[in-house]
Amino acid sequence: MSLTAPPAPRISYGAVLGTPYVARLLGGTLAGRLPNAMAPVAIVLWATATGGSIAFGGLLSALYGLASSLAQPVMGRLMDRYGQTSVHLPAAVLNSVLLAVLPVAGPYGGPTTATVIVLAAGLTTPALEVGLRALWPTVLPNPRLRHAALALDTGMQGLLYVLGPLLVAALAFSYNPPLALAVTAALGLAGTVTVACAPPSRSWRPPQSADSDTKRGRRLLCRGLVRLFVSLTGVGFAVGAMNVWSIAMAEQHGQDLLSGVIPAAFSMGSFVGGLLYGRRTWSGTTTGRLIAAPAGFLVGWLPLLTLLSPCAATAAVVVPGAFLTVVVACAFVTADVLAPAGRTSEAYAWLILSIGAGQSTGTALAGHLAEHPLASAALPAAGAAFALTALMAGRGHFSGSGPTLQPAR
Known part of the structure; x- marks a missing residue:
């Protein structure tokens, strides 16, 4: 008589979203993070509409992204001490008022x-984003559901950069840039309130253990994490440069909506790529995919060097977008494994900081090179090349890191 265990029940994205609070937390986080995608574009459009240059608008946009990224580790530390709601709500109110x-x-x-x-x-x-990743173990204690949620969460981040730039472009050119900034502020506040007032967020506290004080004293930034974070600045650089390059393309060709359409096409590729990645089991280790995905990310940017037409450029950016979510998903899994116990939220925050710092640098440099079409088009590939080179140089420190995401079928 066979004692073979029955196969595990299939996990679907519907099952994940049907779990209490998951849809609310995910939807609220996406709405609350829309300013991350909307504000940089809205700030550039507002600056140029009031007589400023693209270079000045790019500088302001870069400062916003850099400051946002620098604040993440501090916010993460404050959440560990005071909880999520007491940190999220004051920050959201101040952010919305200022915008x-x-x-x-x-x-x-x-x-x-x-x-x-x-x-x-x-x-x-x-x-x-840091808060949501910290909530998954509480809301989804089943590891398979949690892995499916991570894949869904990572894939849906692309929606921010599909809806955000398109919404800003539509509001700015149909009405005016100040209205785009006001809507950005309102959406950010509404989304944050939705998350911060949810019971899991209100009651969340970081996991404690008998040796928690010792764990908190361990050094966070080991060699592997440092190499990972440095490499991710190149990924952020490519995305930041692309955002400003799309505005330069819009001005060059006299097609205003390109400033929103090109980033939206890139992000749609990221969204679709993330969903496809999460729906199947991949052979090999996360480390292998952490090297392979940036290679595809780099190759996807190379056609821009031929100075494509607006339609061709819009189609071309879908390819690197499809690899972006895979890079970020593998990076989060690697950070989770390499970080000391009890400090994964801080590691997530530093990961986001690394991407944001690179994005701000790419935005600022692209603003200064906006009048040079070839140089502007080459910047995303340069950032991707740096990321791939840094990851390949440090791959020995990632060896064996991270489990494979379980597929959602």
Whole structure:
């Protein structure tokens, strides 16, 4: 008589979303993080509409992204001490007020006032992504459901950069950039309140153990994590450069909506790529995919060097977008394994900081090179090449890291 165990029941994305609070937390996080995708574009469009240059708008956008990224580890540490709700809500209120005030106060105070407001808005960006990743073990104690949620969560991040730039472009060109900033502020506040007032977020506290004090004292940034974070700055650089390059393409060809359509096409590729990645089991280790995915990310940018037409460029950016989610998903899994016990939230925050810092650098440099079509088009590939080179150089420190994401069927 065979004692073979019956196969495990299949896990579907529907089962994940049907679990209490999952849809609310995921939807609220996506809405609350829309300013991450909308504000950089809205700030550039507002700056140019008020007589500023693309270079100045790119600088403001870069400062917002950099400040937002720098604030993430601090927000993560505060959440560990005071909980999520008491950190999320004040940050969201301040962030939304500052974004709404920018078009009112900015013109009267000049570039200095605008810079201070943008910097303060970035520093008060709620750490919703870090908070959501910390909530999954509580909301989804089943590891298979949790792995499927991670794949879904990572894949859906691409929606932010599909809806965000398109919404900003539509509001800015149909009405005006100040309205785009006001809507950005309102969506961010509404999404954060949805998450922060949910019972799992209100009651969340970091896991404690008998040796928690010792674990908290361990050094977070081991050699493997440092190499991982450095490499991810190249990924962020490519994305930041692409956002400004799309605005330059719009001005060059006299097609305003390109500033939203090109980033949206890139992000749609990221969304679809993430869903496809999460639906199947992959052979090999996470480390192998952490090297292979950036290679595809780099190859996808190379056609831009031929100075494609607007339609061809929009289609071309779908390819690197499809690899972006795989890179980020594998990076989160690797960070989870390499980080000391009890400090994974901090590791997630530093990972987000690394991508954001690279994105800000790419945005600023692309703003200065916007009038040079070939140089501007080459920047995303340069960032991807740096990321791949750094990962290959440090692959020995990632060896054996991370389980394979379980597929959702």
